[in-house]
Amino acid sequence: MTTGEIWTQLSSAMTGLVLAWVMFEQYFPYQLRGYLQKYSQKLMSYAYPYIHVTFHEFTSERLKRSEAFSAIQNYLGSNSTKTAKRLKADVVRNNEPVVLTMDDYEEVTDVFEGVKVWWSSSKTVPKTQSDERRYYRLTFHKSHRDVITEKYLEHVLKEGKAIAVRNRQRKLFTNNPSEWSHVVFEHPATFDTLAMETKKKEDIKKDLTKFSKGKDYYAKIGKAWKRGYLLYGPPGTGKSTMISAMANFLDYDVYDLELTTVKDNSELRKLLIETTGQRKKTEKDDDDKSDKKKKEAEDERKSGSKVTLSGLLNFIDGLWSACGGERIIVFTTNYVDKLDPALIRRGRMDKHIELSYCCFEAFKVLAKNYLELKSHETFGKIEELLGETKMTPADVAENLMPRSDEEDEEECLKRLIEGLETAKEEARKKAEEEAVSKAEKADKEGGETSSQVAKENCEISAEEAKENGVIAGG
Numbered sequence: 282m283t284t285g286e287i288w289t290q291l292s293s294a295m296t297g298l299v300l301a302w303v304m305f306e307q308y309f310p311y312q313l314r315g316y317l318q319k320y321s322q323k324l325m326s327y328a329y330p331y332i333h334v335t336f337h338e339f340t341s342e343r344l345k346r347s348e349a350f351s352a353i354q355n356y357l358g359s360n361s362t363k364t365a366k367r368l369k370a371d372v373v374r375n376n377e378p379v380v381l382t383m384d385d386y387e388e389v390t391d392v393f394e395g396v397k398v399w400w401s402s403s404k405t406v407p408k409t410q411s412d413e414r415r416y417y418r419l420t421f422h423k424s425h426r427d428v429i430t431e432k433y434l435e436h437v438l439k440e441g442k443a444i445a446v447r448n449r450q451r452k453l454f455t456n457n458p459s460e461w462s463h464v465v466f467e468h469p470a471t472f473d474t475l476a477m478e479t480k481k482k483e484d485i486k487k488d489l490t491k492f493s494k495g496k497d498y499y500a501k502i503g504k505a506w507k508r509g510y511l512l513y514g515p516p517g518t519g520k521s522t523m524i525s526a527m528a529n530f531l532d533y534d535v536y537d538l539e540l541t542t543v544k545d546n547s548e549l550r551k552l553l554i555e556t557t558g559q560r561k562k563t564e565k566d567d568d569d570k571s572d573k574k575k576k577e578a579e580d581e582r583k584s585g586s587k588v589t590l591s592g593l594l595n596f597i598d599g600l601w602s603a604c605g606g607e608r609i610i611v612f613t614t615n616y617v618d619k620l621d622p623a624l625i626r627r628g629r630m631d632k633h634i635e636l637s638y639c640c641f642e643a644f645k646v647l648a649k650n651y652l653e654l655k656s657h658e659t660f661g662k663i664e665e666l667l668g669e670t671k672m673t674p675a676d677v678a679e680n681l682m683p684r685s686d687e688e689d690e691e692e693c694l695k696r697l698i699e700g701l702e703t704a705k706e707e708a709r710k711k712a713e714e715e716a717v718s719k720a721e722k723a724d725k726e727g728g729e730t731s732s733q734v735a736k737e738n739c740e741i742s743a744e745e746a747k748e749n750g751v752i753a754g755g
Contacts, residue, residue, distance in 0.1 A: 332426060334419040334434075352441025353417050357389065357400055358382035359444050365389050385415065393433045396425045446532060453535045456552055458542035466535055470525035474650050476643035476674040477519070477636070486530065488632060493531055493607065507608040509597060509629050513617035514636035517673035520613040523636065533609065546592030553596055554604055590621060597629050638671040647674065651681040652690040659694045666701035670708055676700070 338350045358368075358381055367384035383389060388401040404415040421429050453466040472482050492508045499506040510527075512520040528535045536556050543549050597610055612630060614620055625633070639647075641664040648654045680697040683689075 330423055331420050332423050332429075334429075336417045336419070338415045348442075349438060350415075350417065351445065352438045353400075354382055354441070355444040355448070356437050356441035357402075357417070359440075360389070360391060393436065394428060396421065396428050396433070398425075398429065398433070451528070451532065451534050453537065454556075455537045456539055456542060458539075459544060459548045459551065461536065461552065461555055466528065468525035468529070470522045471529055472526050474646070475519065475522060475526050476639065476646045476678070478640065478642045481634075485527075485632075485634065489527060489531055489609075492609070496607065505598070506606065507598075507610060509631045510609065510611045511617070511625050511630035511633045512611060512613045512636055513633070514615070515638070515673060516615055517675035518636040518638065519674050520636055523634070524611055524613070527609070527611070531609070540588055540593070543588050545587045546589060546595070549588055549592055549596050556608070590624070594623065594629070597624075639667060639674045639677045641667050643674055644677055647678050647681055648694075651678060651683075652693060654690055657690070657694060659698060662698060663694070663701065666698065666705065670701055670705040672701060672704055 336347065336350050336353055338347060340347050365383050365387050367387045368381045369384050370381055383400075383402050385402050385404055388399060391398050391400060399420040401418045401420070402415065403418065404413055419429075451466040452463040453468075454461045454463040456462075472486055475482060488508075496506055512523055514520065524535065527533075538552065540549075543552065610630075612620075612625070617625070617633075624630070641660075644663060644667060645655075645660075648657070648660075677697065680700045681693050683693055
């Protein structure tokens with residue numbers, strides 16, 4: 282038999298099978314089809330040695346995406362780039378490489394502890410585009426059931442979630458007024474660029490690292506997995522920059538809570554719970570509720586906040602504070618002495634960090650950041666001036682920043698020295714004025730006291746004269 286004859290017979294056989302399938306679908310009763318498929322699959326299971334596990338994109342709640350599906354997608358995207366022939370590309374962050382994932386109807390293999398498995402991606406044929414449902418199918422030999430179900434799947438989900446953390450776009454949330462809205466968080470601050478003493482930065486980094494790895498430890502000691510930081514110091518000393526550096530160091534989202542817009546304690550508790558995950562909304566939900574939200578926001582603005590101190594304390598370390606995973610709560614203030622002691626005690630604000638005026642070590646960080654200088658002949662003069670006057674890191678940075686392309690480091694350092702000398706002179710004059718004012722006040726108080734004493738002496742003398750006159754007259 283020639284090759285052409287073989288292909289002709291094969292084509293005829295395939296055509297016959299397709300025709301038989303069409304007739305089966307069209308004329309065979311639906312109920313009987315179900316029984317036939319059920320028992321045919323049962324019969325094949327005795328001869329077919331492979332097991333299939335399917336992971337659908339959506340759970341029973343149509344709008345909720347399966348976390349398992351997302352984790353598998355990330356895992357396969359990371360492990361299939363070298364073997365898959367068809368991939369999908371996406372850009373997660375600006376100026377970073379594209380993220381690749383396995384395309385639909387593609388199949389890749391994976392090996393775990395010597396066990397080979399097969400992953401395939403597919404989707405149902407939709408009647409409309411909104412009905413499209415994608416899924417992954419895992420295939421493995423039935424002799425490896427225990428390894429796959431007890432170890433491999435856990436490995437895939439754990440690795441997939443870790444990849445999602447590395448690739449995701451972090452967000453900056455703000456309450457508006459009783460719901461969170463967000464933008465992409467792209468603040469570039471790091472501990473390397475933070476104007477602070479090296480020893481203090483390393484201490485904070487160690488504390489953050491210890492906390493981020495402390496899930497089991499916090500569970501063992503019976504505490505919620507959270508930590509409070511109090512950042513205090515004059516304006517311009519880097520409190521907001523510190524928060525950004527902490528978020529970048531831990532790869533956390535940032536929730537900026539404006540208490541004055543929160544209506545009451547219940548709304549505050551609701552905001553806290555929603556930091557554990559944002560509910561996915563449809564456009565229809567937003568359209569239906571937009572007018573209502575605007576009215577509620579206006580009412581809340583007019584009525585003002587009714588959040589109490591006890592409500593805020595419960596927000597920090599009450600029962601509801603244990604909801605969700607790890608959480609760092611940061612308070613910032615310019616005037617730590619004005620805060621209620623109950624709010625900042627240890628256990629609520631576990632670590633107090635003072636951010637003060639610029640020291641010489643912090644200046645060297647800024648000089649490296651802004652001018653790429655590690656040393657200069659003027660550094661000695663600057664160190665002396667920083668020890669004699671107070672200037673915030675923000676003001677130092679402003680003086681170091683070149684104002685034009687023509688300005689070099691010499692001009693920037695000269696401007697900083699002039700700024701420090703000016704600040705020193707202004708501080709001297711202010712101290713003299715305060716001393717004069719204090720002296721004048723003391724003199725004034727002393728004069729009033731002398732006048733009062735003289736007046737009392739005159740009254741006493743008049744009284745004595747009167748008494749003497751009466752006795753004499755008697």
